[in-house]
Amino acid sequence: MLNKKLVLLIFLIIFVTLPSIADTIQGLPLHVQKITNNVIRMWVGDYMSSTAISAIATQKGIIVIDTTDVSSIDQGFRKIIAKEFQRDDFKYLINTHGHADHTNGNGVYNDCEIIAHENAIELIKTNFSNFSEMQKFFDGFKLRLNEELNSEKLTDNKKALINEQIKFYSIAQESMKANSKPTFPTKTFKEKLTLDCGDATLELFQAGGTHTTSDIFILYKEKGILFTGDIMADKWLTDIPGCLANFKIQAGTSQDYITLQQNWKELLDKKDQIKLYIPGHWNAELSPNGFQDRYNYFITLIDAVKIMSQKGQDLPQFVAAYTLKNIYPQLVDSPGFSQSNHIGSIYHLYSIYSGKISASLEIQKILQKDLFIAQFPRLREEILKARDKYFILEEDINRVGYFLLQQIKEPTGAIALFEFNVQLFPNSWNAYDSLAEAYYTNGEKAKALQLFKKAVEMNPKNENGKNFITRIEKEL
Numbered sequence: 001m002l003n004k005k006l007v008l009l010i011f012l013i014i015f016v017t018l019p020s021i022a023d024t025i026q027g028l029p030l031h032v033q034k035i036t037n038n039v040i041r042m043w044v045g046d047y048m049s050s051t052a053i054s055a056i057a058t059q060k061g062i063i064v065i066d067t068t069d070v071s072s073i074d075q076g077f078r079k080i081i082a083k084e085f086q087r088d089d090f091k092y093l094i095n096t097h098g099h100a101d102h103t104n105g106n107g108v109y110n111d112c113e114i115i116a117h118e119n120a121i122e123l124i125k126t127n128f129s130n131f132s133e134m135q136k137f138f139d140g141f142k143l144r145l146n147e148e149l150n151s152e153k154l155t156d157n158k159k160a161l162i163n164e165q166i167k168f169y170s171i172a173q174e175s176m177k178a179n180s181k182p183t184f185p186t187k188t189f190k191e192k193l194t195l196d197c198g199d200a201t202l203e204l205f206q207a208g209g210t211h212t213t214s215d216i217f218i219l220y221k222e223k224g225i226l227f228t229g230d231i232m233a234d235k236w237l238t239d240i241p242g243c244l245a246n247f248k249i250q251a252g253t254s255q256d257y258i259t260l261q262q263n264w265k266e267l268l269d270k271k272d273q274i275k276l277y278i279p280g281h282w283n284a285e286l287s288p289n290g291f292q293d294r295y296n297y298f299i300t301l302i303d304a305v306k307i308m309s310q311k312g313q314d315l316p317q318f319v320a321a322y323t324l325k326n327i328y329p330q331l332v333d334s335p336g337f338s339q340s341n342h343i344g345s346i347y348h349l350y351s352i353y354s355g356k357i358s359a360s361l362e363i364q365k366i367l368q369k370d371l372f373i374a375q376f377p378r379l380r381e382e383i384l385k386a387r388d389k390y391f392i393l394e395e396d397i398n399r400v401g402y403f404l405l406q407q408i409k410e411p412t413g414a415i416a417l418f419e420f421n422v423q424l425f426p427n428s429w430n431a432y433d434s435l436a437e438a439y440y441t442n443g444e445k446a447k448a449l450q451l452f453k454k455a456v457e458m459n460p461k462n463e464n465g466k467n468f469i470t471r472i473e474k475e476l
């Protein structure tokens, strides 16, 4: 343990000089980090989890990895790269994946070959398809931030974070208005691509299936640097991890997972040559052990779910036994992991390997005000008629019901969904408890009281139910 840490420490001392504030871009603090004599990494902001882009000077030209979500900031970065390297022969831009905060600035490099995984195209299209929605989203987001700033007692750090975000999103909005057309990759690949840049060889590996379907690993062979985009991190440097908050198997097909496993394994076999792992946002780090641990999790979980579904074993039983705590105790507190992410990964893999449809995912497709009320009865009949085609988990339906109740504010819909759960799982006290809560929210207190009593009868330790009973008895 001590040895591994020591090795990592030496790498950090050799390869990473402390970031220094060189300047500002549009009023935001700029950080430029010199990784080696020909590799730099830069980002804006001291508090928010912004994208860190990298640039590599090679014999055949400059290679840039990723853009931010704001073109005007990338224009600034492009100038800084040229100044740092004393040249401006930009040759390639590589997108680590298709998310807006890694591709929106692609237009700044439209004189270059832009390289990405083939699945990035669809994501970029989606990013730009909802332009007016995005503007509305920014407006709403800024409004909420301003409210937060005025209403709460905040620590200095939190205040600084909010101020930085408000400034950033204002710049983003302006930049979007000026630049509302997507710039797509000019060269895409599927499983692997090698770029020969004279003194630098870059190996690009398909790695989609966790964060998005379009992620790639980029290995700069000569310097032993692996760029990992937003796939994973095992250390967060701030409280707001941003895109690196979740490590979840959620976006791939069975074929993607075969390829991802091979590619990841190939990189692990070269781990003696890899000296530094660079995630896609500045406020995260990844160690060789973190990389290995996530691979181990990935392959063992895939195997376990595959075997379970092939044997036709019971999914709820598997979920109850195969918890993060039981099977991967070392990962319980590791960045990106949570029991709910873990369950999400199991569901995704289960639907791939069993061929069954997740009932909760189907229900989530109609989770909109009015739409749910109109379409749920039909879906409910369909699920009941062909139960073998679906897999249905009580906890899952319960969670979606609360989303309807609390986020979408559709108590009638929530009542219908919780009633469905009671019908499917009549021995669950919690199914009754949730139904009671939905009736209460809908103002039907007598009905709620009756159901809370039933839930407490089934589970006398149900404190939530007991509290509600006392409250309702007073109110009636």
Ligand SMILES: [Zn+2]
Pocket (backbone or CB within 6 Å): 097, 099, 211, 230, 243
């Ligand atoms: Zn991302």
